Amino acid sequence: MTTNNSRSFLFRFLASGLLVWAVFVTGLFAAVQDHTMLVPANDSAFEQHGKSDSRSEGKFNAGAMIMEHVVDNHEWHVAEIGSLHLTIPLPVILLYNGKLYTFLSSRFHNAAHSYLGFKLEQGGPHKGKIVRAGQYGHAVQDAHKVYDFSITKTVFAILLSSFLLVLIFVSMARAYTRNRGKAPSGLQSLLEPLVIFIRDDIAKSSIGEKKYEKFMPFLLTVFFFIFFNNLFGLVPFFPGGANVTGNIAVTLVMAVFTFVITTINGNKHYWIDIVNTPGVPWWLKFPVPLMPVVEIIGIITKPFVLMIRLFANITAGHIIVLGFVSLIFIFGAISAALGIGVSVVSVAFMIFMYLLELLVAFIQAYVFTLLSALYFGLATMEPEHH
Amino acid sequence: MELITPGLGLIFWMTLSFFLLVYVLGKFAWKPILQMLHERETSIHEALNAANQAREDMKELKFSNEQLLQEAKNERDALLNEARKVRDKLLEESRIKASEEASRIVEAAKASIHNEKMAAMTELKIQIAENSLTLARIILQRELEDPRKQEEYVQKLIKEVKFN
Numbered sequence: 001m002t003t004n005n006s007r008s009f010l011f012r013f014l015a016s017g018l019l020v021w022a023v024f025v026t027g028l029f030a031a032v033q034d035h036t037m038l039v040p041a042n043d044s045a046f047e048q049h050g051k052s053d054s055r056s057e058g059k060f061n062a063g064a065m066i067m068e069h070v071v072d073n074h075e076w077h078v079a080e081i082g083s084l085h086l087t088i089p090l091p092v093i094l095l096y097n098g099k100l101y102t103f104l105s106s107r108f109h110n111a112a113h114s115y116l117g118f119k120l121e122q123g124g125p126h127k128g129k130i131v132r133a134g135q136y137g138h139a140v141q142d143a144h145k146v147y148d149f150s151i152t153k154t155v156f157a158i159l160l161s162s163f164l165l166v167l168i169f170v171s172m173a174r175a176y177t178r179n180r181g182k183a184p185s186g187l188q189s190l191l192e193p194l195v196i197f198i199r200d201d202i203a204k205s206s207i208g209e210k211k212y213e214k215f216m217p218f219l220l221t222v223f224f225f226i227f228f229n230n231l232f233g234l235v236p237f238f239p240g241g242a243n244v245t246g247n248i249a250v251t252l253v254m255a256v257f258t259f260v261i262t263t264i265n266g267n268k269h270y271w272i273d274i275v276n277t278p279g280v281p282w283w284l285k286f287p288v289p290l291m292p293v294v295e296i297i298g299i300i301t302k303p304f305v306l307m308i309r310l311f312a313n314i315t316a317g318h319i320i321v322l323g324f325v326s327l328i329f330i331f332g333a334i335s336a337a338l339g340i341g342v343s344v345v346s347v348a349f350m351i352f353m354y355l356l357e358l359l360v361a362f363i364q365a366y367v368f369t370l371l372s373a374l375y376f377g378l379a380t381m382e383p384e385h386h
Numbered sequence: 387m388e389l390i391t392p393g394l395g396l397i398f399w400m401t402l403s404f405f406l407l408v409y410v411l412g413k414f415a416w417k418p419i420l421q422m423l424h425e426r427e428t429s430i431h432e433a434l435n436a437a438n439q440a441r442e443d444m445k446e447l448k449f450s451n452e453q454l455l456q457e458a459k460n461e462r463d464a465l466l467n468e469a470r471k472v473r474d475k476l477l478e479e480s481r482i483k484a485s486e487e488a489s490r491i492v493e494a495a496k497a498s499i500h501n502e503k504m505a506a507m508t509e510l511k512i513q514i515a516e517n518s519l520t521l522a523r524i525i526l527q528r529e530l531e532d533p534r535k536q537e538e539y540v541q542k543l544i545k546e547v548k549f550n
Contacts (some may be wrong), residue, residue: 072388072393093395127388147394147395149398154396155396158404159399165411166415170415173415173416173417176423195420199423217411217417218408220411220416221407221411221416247396248389249393249400252397253400254404
């Protein structure tokens with residue numbers, strides 16, 4: 001009876017997920033049919049322009065290829081079949097001169113890479129950015145005035161993963177109300193240990209029994225968001241592969257959330273300790289307020305470190321894996337036999353890196369959550385009564 | 387440079403979606419999940435406590451049962467002892483009584499035997515006396531058939547009396 005229930009639940013879950021996905025993808029295809037969904041390779045944005053492009057003139061540029069995969073993009077390159085690039089165009093939303101411009105990124109698939117006077121830069125310091133195109137297809141000086149709110153690859157992955165997280169955890173919550181007072185089953189038993197781990201070993205031990213409840217929604221969300229996107233980032237094909245947690249804007253926002261929550265919840269004791277640090281000689285505070293300055297810098301560096309750590313760890317992992325892939329092509333360009341020989345070693349190292357990255361995916365999610373919880377704990381700590 | 391330059395659009399979308407994610411998950415997922423977990427933990431805790439309590443009670447009950455059993459045993463033993471004592475006493479008493487009765491009967495028998503004997507003796511004595519008298523009469527008759535002999539006997543009797 002129970003196994004039947006959980007199985008049917010799993011089926012329903014997978015079926016609904018697939019359905020949503022199918023609708024989404026076909027919708028996209030339908031919407032972009034007239035926008036050359038399948039772009040001939042020699043007409044592709046990356047094929048014609050710029051010396052920094054990875055595929056230009058048949059020469060393989062490892063650095064450019066790696067950067068292309070790690071940074072954000074206005075379209076989602078899914079696969080390359082022969083000379084065809086299977087690319088999903090994503091919505092471009094621009095705010096320029098007080099006006100809103102929305103169109104699909106496939107509009108840039110033309111010789112000048114420009115549409116409605118906007119140009120997708122193919123090289124130079126603004127590569128990959130949308131700038132105002134000049135009369136002759138060159139970037140003009142007021143490039144910074146174009147505010148780009150496009151649904152890029154990363155934004156799309158954020159929305160998709162958020163959607164999946166809501167789907168997973170709301171159905172899990174439903175299972176709890178349905179199985180009230182019973183043993184957990186299926187998805188519940190998979191994710192419950194993690195939830196309990198965050199509650200008991202991160203929140204309760206860092207913040208304390210009394211105040212941890214307030215911070216649980218943020219801690220749980222941040223943990224599962226990072227963990228989920230780390231794992232999704234490891235999947236090499238669509239819809240995985242977007243470097244969400246390895247994008248500095250994403251980690252910046254999460255770190256700012258931690259900073260804001262810490263600052264809002266900081267009690268009197270927290271601020272007094274910053275202004276008048278206990279256990280430090282008085283001459284470090286007066287007449288030159290050295291310690292307060294250090295403490296205030298500390299307030300900023302804590303979230304800053306959170307931001308850098310997650311970004312650097314995930315990006316570094318991606319770069320190493322892509323580096324091993326590049327090795328095959330670099331040696332393959334010298335001779336085919338050498339490429340095949342190197343591929344054995346490269347694939348072995350890649351498998352090792354992937355296993356390591358699975359571990360890192362969990363550890364980084366854990367570390368971000370734990371440190372956030374520690375900062376909340378510091379901010380809400382009551383002074384010890386002697 | 388792009389790698390470490392956070393994009394404005396991305397920050398905007400991330401802030402918006404992450405804020406919504408925290409809100410939606412917090413309201414529709416984390417709150418019921420944590421609440422249910424807490425509820426279940428409390429119920430498990432209570433069940434364990436109840437089981438412990440039941441075990442304690444059981445132990446106590448067992449102990450009191452044993453005590454009761456022991457008491458019952460003791461009482462039974464006491465009753466048995468008392469019964470044995472009573473029996474022994476009764477036996478003893480009846481034995482004494484019986485022996486007393488027996489001795490009394492024996493005494494009575496003895497007395498009656500004595501009496502019988504005495505009576506028999508008296509009767510015997512009388513019989514003997516009678517017999518003697520008869521004998522003496524017969525003898526005397528015979529002796530005194532002849533007058534000379536009568537003389538002689540009287541002489542002899544006189545002699546005998548003289549000596550007395």
